[in-house]
Amino acid sequence: MKTFTSGWAFQKPxxxxxxxxxxxxxxxxxxxxxxxxxxxxxxxxxxxGFDDAHDIIQPDDLVLDVSTNPDLRKELEPFFAAKDIDCVSVPDYLDRLLSADQHDALLLPVAGIKASDIRKLKSAPIPDRFDAHFLDAESYEVASKLDGIFRHSQWQRLVEFDRDDPTGNVLFNVLLDLHARGLLKHLSA
Incomplete structure (x- = not known):
């Protein structure tokens, strides 16, 4: 069995x-x-191209659906349907691999996380805003996002955390600056 992708631009962060x-x-x-x-x-x-792929890809090969462009997807889907090939989403593919990795042999791209950690997470209850683990709403929001990302193998969502200056920090710094200039005397830092 070979592995192919249905479209893919490696430049996408x-x-x-x-x-x-x-x-x-x-x-x-x-x-x-x-x-x-x-x-x-x-x-x-x-x-x-379709001409080459038609002769190379076999029905038992794995095709990962990584195309995010709707126009491209409209062209790719009929090609694979005609070959009776179901494209597998990246999260579904990752779920398969992580479920099968009973000895934590896979190396994951996030330090300190193993396949067994993700399997345990899938059987754990979803974080609740009012449990004793969260002291503020922002902590809950971060934990909830991370839980969903790893619980559903949606690693592409990790890019949401790849910001140098999140909105909350920008707002805090603006308010801090206004306070330092004496414009918000009632605000305490």
């Missing part, structure tokens, strides 16, 4: 954790399928 996972675990991607061959390869992975 929302897939950085998945790309790192592939590299850490030496998972081979045998080709990236597009309607037309636009390049010979992307980061060493062959790009296949």
């Amino acid at each position: 929302d897939q950085n954790y998945f790309k790192k996972f592939i590299r850490l675990n030496n998972i081979a991607i045998d080709g990236i399928v597009y309607p037309k061959k636009i390049l010979a390869d992307i980061e060493g992975i062959p790009v296949l």
Whole structure:
């Protein structure tokens, strides 16, 4: 069985954790399928147009659905349907691998997290805003987002945390600056 992707631009930052996972675990991607061959390869992975892919991809091969472009997806879906190939989403693929990894052999792209940790999380209750673990709403929001990301293998959402200056920090710094200038005398820092 070979592994292919249904479209994919490696430059998209929302897939950085998945790309790192592939590299850490030496998972081979045998080709990236597009309607037309636009390049010979992307980061060493062959790009296949429909003509080439038709002859290479077999029904028992794995095709990961990584295309986020709706127009491209409209072209790719009928091609794979005609070959009777179901495309698997990246979260579903990750779930399969993590469920099968009973000895924590997979290297995950986030330090300190193992497959067994994610399996335990899936059977744990979803965090509740009013349990004793959270002292403020922002802590709950962060924990809730992280829980959903790892519980559902939606690693592409980790990019939500990749901000140098979150909105809350910007607002706090503006208010702090206004207070320092004496414009908000009633505000205490």
